[in-house]
Amino acid sequence: MLGAFGFGLVTAAILSVSAVGFTLQYSVSNVLNLAFVSIMTASGFVAYGLIVVGVTLWLAIALAALAGGLLSALINWGIYTPFIRRGTSTFGMVIVTISTALIGQNLIQAAVGPGFFSYGVVTGRAVNLGGLVLTADQVVTIGVAVAVMAATYLGLQYTKLGRAMRALSVNPSLARACGVDTGRVVAVAWLASGVMAGAGGALLFLDTATFSVTTGSYFLIVIIAAAVFGGVGSAKGAFLGAVILGVATEVAGAYWIPELKDVVAFAVLVLVLLVRPRGLFSEIATLRQAVG
């Protein structure tokens, strides 16, 4: 069953990039962005378009990640920020973001149609890494995820901007009082989150080999599950949640009913909600509620 473990690692890699991006932006901006998956899908199709015109695979994926960042920043600037300035509650914002998600998803569908697409990368020879059978593309995918995670960790921990983000996520008013340029920090968070969404989407499409507009939608379940599992708003928690869920769903699929693989993620989510609703690592969700 080592093979299942190998696939689990690939799933975990893609999931961690996506879930950390999702959570990072949430903790900084306090907006639960349901259009995240639309950004993933849009970026995946950007990568597809670039590959069709002859750009090499990994360059196309990198450019798609950038496109995701731009799109994310644009959505924040054009739609979310005006609503927040109006004083829309977090409660109202989730309706704004799901409207945006619906618009985005269907605009993409109108553009590309209902068909199936493929990057046209024929599965290469598999390599055997200590019992794990992985293709070269899958190894690179895992590498990209590790690099993104490391960059995120170092950035949050050691740069001024990262410290500002963390301050903002714990106590926005205090951060503002200490001279943090909130608007700029939030804008950067949206950009970074979008880049991760873009990378996650393009990598997901590479992993599924064939994709359509709806390929990303089931991924929302696991992203949410990973985010809640690790603790709402905690980037570290989201990463651990992603790794555990990514591997757990594949391995559980191998031993249990394979059709219900995604349901495993859901079962974990329910369990966490019942036992420890704040997630394993975070206090933010409840703290924010108290602060208002």
Place this chain on the structure above:
Amino acid sequence: MNSAIQLYATTLLVYLAVNLIASWALDIQFGVTGVLNFGFILFQSAGAYAAALLSLGPAKASGGFQQYFGGWQLPFPLPLLGAVAVGAALGWLVGWVGLRRLRGDFQAVVLLVVSVVASLVVESLPGFLNGDAGLSLVPKPLLGLAGLTGVSYAWAFVGFCAVVCGLVAILVARLVHSPYGRVLRAVRENDALADAMGRSSSRARMEVFVLGGALAALSGALLVEFTTAWAPSGWLYPETFVYFTIVIIGGRASLPGVAVGAALIAVGIQQAVQLFPIGADATVLASLQWVVIGILTLGFLWWRPQGLIPERVRRFGPTPAGSATRGGEVQEGVGP
């Protein structure tokens, strides 16, 4: 009118009744109490499946054409009542897990996930509710009774739906304008305050979850008894969002507003779509329909968040609270 037009008209009226019931059910949760049930469509679906299972009879009897668990053949009103019970029970179960002390927006998303996972389970286990193909050949209740068939039966069904819809309207109006309705609105406006006043906001949320679930299930049950079929493609999670749009456009917590809003969305969008003869671009049109819905929601939230017919906000003046309540109730109950 020829029979084709009459059949079409009755279809529209039945769908009207079904959607009024469902929209009001969501309005109790979202509009009045402020619970973001992003898994709403699941409850309508549960009602439809329940009513189907309670009227289809055992799967073996239909020649193995479809697979499902259980299967009973109960006389007419029982499948509907069973569906209501299933909706309420599911509301309790989902509420028990989903309404945990999570922030409101995450709560909403967890409920969204619940509805996505539910359809995943149904599609993945073909022996449970016949998978992707869904349940079909659900018998129409009392067909042929007193010589009712075809057009006459359709009109009788419309009449029955109108009665059910009227009863639901009375129930919902009473509830909203009762003292209990004020508790619900207090929960929406400031749940900490509601708690401080001695009303448990989490209990109130749970109660509207159960009631809304029951009514949503009723709407699904009526629908399946009319269409005779129900499949996962009919309750994809964006369908929930249509009801949210209806409530937002009509006016949250405003029962006539919700009804009118739905009418405007339905007729407006549909006429716009009718202007285009479909052809190779049909898929594009179907997508753009959702885009319009999303834009309308954003537009209303931006320009007119109170909706077309805003909720009446009662102010406590020198008049005794009781008489004012009754006055408001009569007015809104009659509707425009």
Place this chain on the structure above:
Amino acid sequence: MTLVICQLRWRRGAAALGLGALCATVAACGNGAGSSNALTIGIFHAYSGPNAAYGPEAAAGCYPAVKLINAAGGVLGHTLQCKPYDSKGDPADAVPAANQLIATTPSLVGVLGGGTSTATAVIPIFNSGHIPVFSTTGQSSFDTTTDAYFWRILSPDAAQGSAMAAAAKRLGFTRIATVFGNDSSAQGSAPAAIAGVRALGLDLVANQTLAIDQASYSSQVQQLIAARPQVIISEADPQTSATYLSELQQLGTLVPMVTDPVSQEPPWIQAVSGVIGKAKLQQLDYVVTVYSSPSTSAYQVYTKALMASKAQVPQPGQWDSDLYSVADYDSVNIMALAMIASHSTKPTVFNSWVARVTSPSPGAEVVHTFAAGKAALGQGKTIQYVGAVGPTVFNQYHNSGQSFGIERSHNGNFVLSILLSPAEVNAAAGQ
């Protein structure tokens, strides 16, 4: 109450209109319908949602047929036209849409439609509206239907499943794995395929149901590899098949596949050849399908008309070997010939002639096109229309079975390699 205002959920398909709007639509309908004496064939299929390919697929049959019929002078002084209608592939959407189609289209004389997911809900509506409906549904509940206006040219899913099992035997495989998607179309043929493998005494080494469109199927793939099958009998949608096969190639080796006509459709070929390569796919895939000889004149006339219908059918080339498109082309021709034979464009009259213009009888002239049929009928002859899918002989339940064949891809074209006899298929069906 507020019931005075007539509203509907717009999401429930193309039907949600107020009553006032309904009247307006009825009045305006004549304008939209093109020339005033045109008879309308409704294309009632999903144009959106998961089965959004069904609509364009049927349109690729309707438009070429109508083009040829009108070029041959039309039917009893009328021209024909196709009218696409989106059923959204969902019964709750399709019911009002079907009612609207009938109510707002006085010139409606026939319908191509009722895909597998909507058939049981909408076919009774067309039947009670006395509109002949040529369905491509595979559902077995229609095997013995008494709906007089229901017609099914292609064999039901179950027959397809039996034929796939028979094909595996004919190809000499003994260790069989079945891998089917959990969508309604695949699940229609899966039970018969599995039963067929057992009935033929073959060894069923693995039996898998795939939740469609997942990111990975590694656990099922490993189970399959461990079972060491010689062949996979499979039906699944493009994304599922592609993901599964790409992982099979990665973790083990690909084995020959016996697949259904879905694997002749462009999206499937694109998706799967995108991950395992065109050459591998051609080498391994055995498609079991209703056999229609591409060399018949009927088929050649169809493809020529299809290619000339670019305006209504984008990229027509993708449908030229699509079984459902071909069947819908035949359906329109059969309806038109039935009208001429019965001297009436009224569905209540010509419906009963559908079986008569297709059944073999002594002295009947075999015709392969509408034009030839019209000419023969004009000379007072009886005819048997043998269209692009081959002979169509309806039984008492308005079902028609065909012979199945195993087709191989050859430079992008599918050619027959083995014809299965009815006895072989019946043996797999346990008869």
